[in-house]
Amino acid sequence: MAAKAGFFTNAQDFNIHGSxxxxxxxxxxxxxxxxxxxxxxxxxxxxxxxxxxxxxKTAESAQRCKPxxxxxxxxxxxxxxxxxxxxxxxxxxxxxxxxGPAGSGKTCIMRxxxxxxxxxxxxxxxxxFSTRVPGLDNEAPFVATIVAHLIEVLPALxxxxxxxxxxxxxxxxxxxxxxxxxxxxxxxxSIPPQTPTxxxxxxxxxxxxxxxxxxxxxxxxxxxxxxxxxSFRVVMASRPEYDIRTAFDLDPLKPITEIVxxxxxxxxxxxxxxxxxxxARIRRTHPAKRSIPSGWPSxxxxxxxxxxxxxxxxxxxxxxxxxxNPRRHPVELLKHVLSASSTAxxxxxFAELDSIYEIILNPPDVDIPLMKRLLxxxxxxxxxxxxxxxxxxxxxxxxxxxxxxxxxxxxxxxxLHSVLSVTEDTKRPNIYFHHKSLEDYLCSPERAxxxxxxxxxxxxxxxxxxxxxxxxxxxxxxxxNANFQGKFVFLPQFWISMPELFGxxxxxxxxxx
Numbered sequence: 001m002a003a004k005a006g007f008f009t010n011a012q013d014f015n016i017h018g019s020x021x022x023x024x025x026x027x028x029x030x031x032x033x034x035x036x037x038x039x040x041x042x043x044x045x046x047x048x049x050x051x052x053x054x055x056x057k058t059a060e061s062a063q064r065c066k067p068x069x070x071x072x073x074x075x076x077x078x079x080x081x082x083x084x085x086x087x088x089x090x091x092x093x094x095x096x097x098x099x100g101p102a103g104s105g106k107t108c109i110m111r112x113x114x115x116x117x118x119x120x121x122x123x124x125x126x127x128x129f130s131t132r133v134p135g136l137d138n139e140a141p142f143v144a145t146i147v148a149h150l151i152e153v154l155p156a157l158x159x160x161x162x163x164x165x166x167x168x169x170x171x172x173x174x175x176x177x178x179x180x181x182x183x184x185x186x187x188x189x190s191i192p193p194q195t196p197t198x199x200x201x202x203x204x205x206x207x208x209x210x211x212x213x214x215x216x217x218x219x220x221x222x223x224x225x226x227x228x229x230x231s232f233r234v235v236m237a238s239r240p241e242y243d244i245r246t247a248f249d250l251d252p253l254k255p256i257t258e259i260v261x262x263x264x265x266x267x268x269x270x271x272x273x274x275x276x277x278x279x280a281r282i283r284r285t286h287p288a289k290r291s292i293p294s295g296w297p298s299x300x301x302x303x304x305x306x307x308x309x310x311x312x313x314x315x316x317x318x319x320x321x322x323x324x325n326p327r328r329h330p331v332e333l334l335k336h337v338l339s340a341s342s343t344a345x346x347x348x349x350f351a352e353l354d355s356i357y358e359i360i361l362n363p364p365d366v367d368i369p370l371m372k373r374l375l376x377x378x379x380x381x382x383x384x385x386x387x388x389x390x391x392x393x394x395x396x397x398x399x400x401x402x403x404x405x406x407x408x409x410x411x412x413x414x415x416l417h418s419v420l421s422v423t424e425d426t427k428r429p430n431i432y433f434h435h436k437s438l439e440d441y442l443c444s445p446e447r448a449x450x451x452x453x454x455x456x457x458x459x460x461x462x463x464x465x466x467x468x469x470x471x472x473x474x475x476x477x478x479x480x481n482a483n484f485q486g487k488f489v490f491l492p493q494f495w496i497s498m499p500e501l502f503g504x505x506x507x508x509x510x511x512x513x
Contacts, residue, residue: 040165041151041158047172048148049141051134052127054114054202059128063317063434065108066277069270073098073109073262077235078116080258081200084233085122088199091233093258094226097248098237100262102437103314103353106237109262110204113235117200124198124232125149129205131439132382132432136205139214143179143221144172146201150184153198160187180221185230199232201225206238208436210383219247226256263311271316272306278320288329297334304338308352314437315353321418321434322360350437350447357441361451363415371412372451374398376458378420378431379439394430395422401465 051058065074077098084091100106107128117123125146130136151158164182165171171179191197203222209215225232238244248257279302283292297305309315323333340355361375362368381392391397395409402409413422413431419438423430433439445452 040162047144049145054111070109073265074112077113088231095234095257098260099240103312104262105313110237114202122200126202129208131208137210147183201234203236207241212243267311271309376453380458
């Protein structure tokens with residue numbers, strides 16, 4: 001303990017006579033409040049992806065299966081799910097993989113199957129991967145999202161899962177394998193056998209988890225979930241990407257997987273009826289309805305459009321969105337569609353869909369190079385998974401980012417309503433594609449032609465724009481507190497992915513993050 005200081009500390013060579021001194025000492029006690037206790041379930045909810053569910057806000061506003069369409073595929077999947085849920089121990093096939101090409105309506109079908117499983121009290125959890133919704137194109141929130149749903153349907157799991165998170169608060173920074181062991185496997189076995197336990201997991205858009213290594217890890221997790229004693233069951237949908245179909249063609253997944261080919265379902269009648277109903281709606285509601293012939297379009301045209309769809313629902317859906325434009329006459333717009341389709345090459349698998357994209361993406365009196373730039377920026381910013389993507393992907397922010405006159409982005413994209421959305425929602429990207437097939441089209445040099453731009457060129461564009469904004473800040477021509485502040489130096493991977501642009505050296509940007 002340090003010595004107390006006296007009255008004359010360090011004093012030398014002096015005398016004091018006839019004096020009395022009194023020492024007063026003050027003690028100050030500092031009481032620090034206890035650290036706030038964080039609810040473990042709050043940690044769980046911070047790491048789950050609410051938008052991954054079929055009941056999310058995203059799903060609520062998404063396109064649904066029109067009543068009467070895809071009914072056989074929905075019924076087959078729902079019946080399989082019901083049977084394996086009712087007899088979990090006797091079913092040799094514990095995974096169903098619905099495979100189908102882009103634009104074939106897989107997500108609409110899977111939302112319906114998830115809804116049916118939920119109504120039957122069989123749904124243990126669902127996860128809809130997406131490259132168009134922030135955070136849903138990777139594995140990170142997967143286990144937390146499934147665990148959160150399990151707690152909702154099995155409240156008895158809340159306490160042990162809460163305790164598990166409390167004992168390991170950083171669990172969601174650990175491997176998915178450890179998460180699933182500590183949060184599901186260690187506790188699901190404690191559920192009394194007589195307790196009804198939902199076992200069905202619905203996984204959609206698996207190919208939209210962009211990283212193939214992550215997909216491999218997730219398939220390993222799914223296999224562990226369906227392996228005794230855990231006895232979950234899985235219905236999964238995706239495109240037949242090479243790594244996915246290879247995994248299902250090999251052990252251990254091959255012997256336990258039922259494969260359903262969506263393209264084998266007959267859909268011509270459903271697509272014809274969909275087109276007929278939608279054109280009838282346009283005849284009734286379009287501002288130019290009095291000038292639209294009652295027999296438009298003809299039966300011959302409806303059959304031609306049905307044939308051109310080739311079981312790809314994205315085609316008729318896009319045609320309807322394009323023709324249903326209140327600012328232009330639908331009869332003339334449909335003529336454009338039919339004219340473009342007549343020149344489509346039958347040797348290309350998406351020839352008819354590409355022909356629609358070609359006319360939509362070449363509107364009159366539009367700055368095509370700027371439109372192309374905005375579309376490819378949208379693709380790369382969406383792919384990045386940037387946490388503040390909703391701020392970046394708005395027309396106002398893109399105007400500021402690219403030093404455009406305010407309103408330019410909205411004007412440039414205003415005729416593309418049939419393929420993308422420009423909204424005022426502040427909680428999700430304001431600009432997003434209706435369907436991933438448009439991204440596939442724009443990223444293919446063979447399909448997109450002059451609208452193609454390589455990923456490297458788009459990264460270079462972003463680097464150039466960010467550098468320009470940094471120079472403006474450095475020269476104090478704009479304030480760092482302006483509306484387009486640090487969020488526009490937004491994607492570190494763009495700075496490190498192309499160091500050759502700077503001869504191997506990149507600017508120091510740490511102070512801007």
